[in-house]
Structure formats: structure tokens, C-alpha cells
Amino acid sequence: MLRIDRQSYAEATLSPPGASRAGRSAGCVIGLHQIRLYQNVVFMHIETLKVFCDIIESGSVSYAASQNFVTQSAVSQQVRSLEDKYECRLLERARAGVKPTAAGQILYNSSKEIVRRFVELENRLREIGSVVAGPIRVGTVYSVGLHELPPYLTEFLRAFPQVNVHLEYLRSNKIYEDLIEGKIDLGVVAYPAKRGQIVTIAFRHDELVLVVPPEDPLAKLNKVSVAQLIGQRFVGYERDIATRKASDRILREYGVKPRYTMEFDNIETIKRAVEIGQGVAIVPRSTVDQEISRGSLKLLEFNEGPFTRPLAIIYKRGRELSPAVRKFIEVLTTSKLPIPGHSGRNLDGNDRLEKNDRNERHDRGERVERADRTEKIEKTA
Numbered sequence: 001m002l003r004i005d006r007q008s009y010a011e012a013t014l015s016p017p018g019a020s021r022a023g024r025s026a027g028c029v030i031g032l033h034q035i036r037l038y039q040n041v042v043f044m045h046i047e048t049l050k051v052f053c054d055i056i057e058s059g060s061v062s063y064a065a066s067q068n069f070v071t072q073s074a075v076s077q078q079v080r081s082l083e084d085k086y087e088c089r090l091l092e093r094a095r096a097g098v099k100p101t102a103a104g105q106i107l108y109n110s111s112k113e114i115v116r117r118f119v120e121l122e123n124r125l126r127e128i129g130s131v132v133a134g135p136i137r138v139g140t141v142y143s144v145g146l147h148e149l150p151p152y153l154t155e156f157l158r159a160f161p162q163v164n165v166h167l168e169y170l171r172s173n174k175i176y177e178d179l180i181e182g183k184i185d186l187g188v189v190a191y192p193a194k195r196g197q198i199v200t201i202a203f204r205h206d207e208l209v210l211v212v213p214p215e216d217p218l219a220k221l222n223k224v225s226v227a228q229l230i231g232q233r234f235v236g237y238e239r240d241i242a243t244r245k246a247s248d249r250i251l252r253e254y255g256v257k258p259r260y261t262m263e264f265d266n267i268e269t270i271k272r273a274v275e276i277g278q279g280v281a282i283v284p285r286s287t288v289d290q291e292i293s294r295g296s297l298k299l300l301e302f303n304e305g306p307f308t309r310p311l312a313i314i315y316k317r318g319r320e321l322s323p324a325v326r327k328f329i330e331v332l333t334t335s336k337l338p339i340p341g342h343s344g345r346n347l348d349g350n351d352r353l354e355k356n357d358r359n360e361r362h363d364r365g366e367r368v369e370r371a372d373r374t375e376k377i378e379k380t381a
Helices: 005-012 021-043 045-060 062-066 072-086 102-131 143-146 152-161 172-181 241-255 267-275 289-294 321-336 351-381
Strands: 091-094 096-101 132-138 165-171 187-189 198-211 233-237 259-264 281-284 298-302 308-314
Touching: 021 072, 045 062, 045 072, 045 096, 045 102, 045 308, 045 321, 062 072, 062 102, 072 102, 091 187, 096 102, 096 308, 132 172, 132 321, 143 165, 143 187, 143 267, 165 321, 172 187, 172 198, 172 308, 187 241, 187 321, 198 241, 198 267, 198 321, 233 241, 233 281, 259 267, 267 281, 267 289, 308 321
Parallel strands: 132 165, 132 187, 233 259
Antiparallel strands: 091 096, 187 308, 198 281, 198 298, 198 308
16 A cells, blocks of 8 residues: 655655755645645535635625625635635635635635536536536626516526526626636627637527607607718717627718717616717617607617617537526527517527628618719719
8 A cells, every 4th residue: 555645745746856945844835735625625515616716716705606696605604614624714805806825726726627527517417317407607788688588588497497597797798708718608699709719699680779868859750861860969888889889880871970978888878868868879679668668768760771780699619518508598599489679580590690691781782882873973964
């Protein structure tokens, strides 16, 4: 039987040959911590390790709590139990949140692989037993999460009550980052970007419409030409948001240079600003159903439209999806649910998205040709 002396092992593996005894002693402190962590890691709950890994990866106790459907105090108790077990501090406060101590980093490095393998094991066993359960972490933007997903979530949770869906509202660029880093399982975004590490599944199309306050002169109309918006004050998304970029492209194509009085990062604040007369806004039709019903906003379609906003489901390429995640994608892509501002149909796949893009390019080409013909007639006249 092989017997290893712990101190000799630590000195041999953590100190280079010829190092001073003082140097070896310093290495022993870390080495003994490391051995102790490896020895005890099998005796703790996997869930506790997962919570600890979430804290390190996010730098936030509150985020780890929300991801694991527990309270912040429960997370703090779990961390204290780990620190009591190992008789050392594992976390320390920093300006940007919390970060691991040297011992905490060792625990994290050892634990993240254990957690990953355990999750894979759970998924495989659930597949064999046809069990759809566990957490799903979904990142989305406000307009989609508040106005597109609720009926799908209701249907999904009714069919699979053992699943916990954690919906987090994020900017689009953050959704892509969190997918790649493994912080979320799925994203639902507008105007999906092509990225090598990301798989994209077409979801739906939103129609973009104009909303104005009821007392605005345009409120007497049901339809409006884009050119009629010259000189109007606009309320819109912040400049880096994909829907804002698309709206600006539409306006520029028809010679409108928008003058923004207010910019926000979410649809709800945009609607409130329009209601109080700060300007008009181009928004997804599905987001204003309630305001139109109660008369606080007036909706106008575009004569040149419809202009549409593609929505897509995204996840990290190569990631093993749990049965719960796959079922959620299935519900999103196959359910025939009526959504405000929609015809009640889903897209069939990427071919529908490509077809829409081709139609938009064709329509744009026809507009350019008409403009060229008009210009030639004017010159010859």
C-alpha cells in the first residue's frame, strides 16, 4: 500500500528544487489547503458547490441566489459552512462585488468541473427516465420578455411543472456574453447577430409601428407615410440597441433625420414618455396592446410597411442542452399561441427568416429603382 506524507508531498510538489525552507514553508500553507480542499470536496452537497461557483463567476451573492432559486441569506449560510469546514476565508469584498481568496480560487478551480459533470449526469439520467425538470436560465430583452414570452411560459410550466424558469432581462450584447460564459442556457433576442459560437433558431416577427399621444395631430390618422415624420420629435431606444438601429435605417431610407428628445434602454419607459407628450416612437406592435386598449396611445401603421423585427432563440454552440431546455425550445417554436400584434403563427425555421430578408431587400431595390427613374425624368424635363 502506498503511503504519502502530506507535508513532504506539499513541499515536493509546490516548491522547486533548491528552494529555501522558508519558501517551502510558504508553499506548504497553500499546499495543505489544497489537499484539504480536495479531500473534503466529496463530502459536501453538489448544490453548495454550484452556488459557490455562481458567486465567483458573477461576483455577486444576490445573482447566485436568484440563479439557484434561494434567498441571499441561504447563500451566505452556505458560504459560511464552507469556510467553517475548511477553517479559512473563501471570499472577500471588492468594489465590483465579491472575489475569491487564494483558498477560494482553489476551491472554485476544483469545483467547476465537478459541477459541470454533475449537471451533464443529471441531464443524461433525466433523458433516460423521460423526466423534464430542473432550472432553465433565459436571458432576454424587456420587449420580448414582457410581451412575447408570457403565454409560452404559461403553456410550458403547465406542461412541465417541475421546471424552474429564471427569466433575466439583459441588453442583447450581455445575452451573447452570458451564453458564451455559460451563465445562461438560452437567449431570446431581436435582430440576431451571426456569431460562430452561437446557434440561432428563428422564432417570430414583430411588426414595427408608430405610436403617438392621443392629442397629437397624427392621432387622427390610422396610417402614416414615413416622410410625414420629418420634423417630429422622437422618443427611442438607446443608440446601441438593435431595434433603434433598425428604426433609424427605416427613417433614413425615406429621407427622415430623426431628432431624439429622450432615449431609454427599455420599452416601458419609452411608452410612458410618449404618453406624456415627449415625442413619437417606433415600437414593436406587440408591446403596446394595453395602451391602445385604454386609449393612452394611438397606433399608426406605415403606408410603406409592414416593417418587421425578427426574433430568435439563441444558445451556445456545442453546449449539451438539458431535456428541460430542449422542451422549452420546442414549445417556443411549435406552439400556435395568439400574441398581441401578431397573426398567432410562429416561424418554421431559418428559411422563413431568410425569406423575409430577401423580401425586404427586394422591396428596398424596387424603391431605389423608382427613385432613379423619377430622378431621370426630372433631369430630362
